[in-house]
Amino acid sequence: MDASPDSLAPAVAELVAALPSGVVVATADAVEKYRFDWTHDARAGHPAAVVRAENADHVVATMRWATSHGIPVVPRGAGSGLSGGALAVDGGIVLSTERMRAVEIDAASRVAVVEPGALNVEVKRAAAEHGLWYPPDPSSFEMCSIGGNIATNAGGLCCVKYGVTTDYVLGLDVVLADGTLVTLGGKRVKDVAGLSLLKLFVGSEGTLGVVTRAVLRLVPAQQPPATVVATFPGVAAAADAVIALGRTVRASMVELMDHSSINAVEDHTPMGLNRDAGALLLIQSDAPSAARSDEVAAAVAACEGAGASEVFATDDPAEGELFVRARRLHFTAIEARGHVLPEDVGVPVPQLPALLAAVAEIAIRHDLEIPMVAHAGDGNTHPAIVYPAGDADAERRARLAFDDIMAAAIALGGTITGEHGVGRLKAGSLEAQLGPDVMALNRRVKAALDPHGILNPGSFI
Missing domain, CATH: 3.30.43.10 (Uridine Diphospho-n-acetylenolpyruvylglucosamine Reductase, domain 2)
Incomplete structure (x- = not known):
């Protein structure tokens, strides 16, 4: 019309x-x-x-x-x-769905029944009152909504051990394009009746239906973690440490900050990070106390073996949280430096050194600053392309770099998005990853559920 x-x-x-x-x-x-x-x-x-x-x-x-x-x-x-x-x-x-904020905890079933506008942090707080925990942990957990987390299948800092949003969605109420309200799943932990339609909607980015209620699995409260912080002369050595670490330790957090990210955070909010470091690894273990010391020792050994210039370990949760806060400040800090094109590419963990090297080369080739953090333990990186607002040539180079980074990830057997979703910014690169046959299959599913194409048009399918 x-x-x-x-x-x-x-x-x-x-x-x-x-x-x-x-x-x-x-x-x-x-x-x-x-x-x-x-x-x-x-x-x-x-x-x-x-x-x-x-x-x-x-x-x-x-x-x-x-x-x-x-x-x-x-x-x-x-x-x-x-x-x-x-x-x-x-x-x-x-x-x-910002006004749909209800959160109800069923402690006996170990689930949260929530409306989509509830913030991630609100679910965590409600669960904590019952000694329970909702693990998906995006850096924006204090401001992002559960509906958005489900739409993008969000991950976060703890996903290396605890998985991503889809691992905690037991049930959904979804309104389809024609207004039909369907209920999928429920409070049941195991349920294989029919096709797995529930999982189809997690990560569908609002293109197949609108979530109005979610049943989320909760787990016992996390144990206070021990923390290892290691600095390296460069990101390659830090990536080598991540690979070595994965052979021996199931860490609850493995985060990487490169030199530019460290200094962006220090410029924005001084946290006492080493400005001379080429890279920083933040590793946590929440294993039971008997095993925690062994995991910490293994993490220290992996970092030292990869050439860390300094390694620090603490079992003080408050001290460890200071480093976590510094890592979470990354995006806020780089926003203060200019306009940001955020990336979200991932690769198999053994390819992490190659991806980091490719991003560094792309930054040089396009004459741009691209600070990077990464959920390094699962190969999910967040290069952030920064350029001056209003500079048309810099924006042109930034968009070229954006496409080049996605192409580099695909070439390494990776993905154009690990947790942020495809949206409109990456829609043009999706077929390069999926191939024409899988892309056509995506479109057939979309057409079946939204035949008139009215739900979130232009967003990836």
């Missing part, structure tokens, strides 16, 4: 009338803050309205309305995504 504002006004008025007062907003000022995700990508469109759903019935009504009028819908959580997956589209609707 014609997507001009005047032509959409009657349809939007119909939606406003169908939902309670205040749920739908369409004024320019109100809509503006829902156009972008954390990428602030200039290609974001201008939506006709925003639906701030308060329950599943509002989502059902919105999707039925959208299907009847052929109007695109972009589902949105907290807007903290880093792949452009929640960028608004011209003439569409942004469907925000």
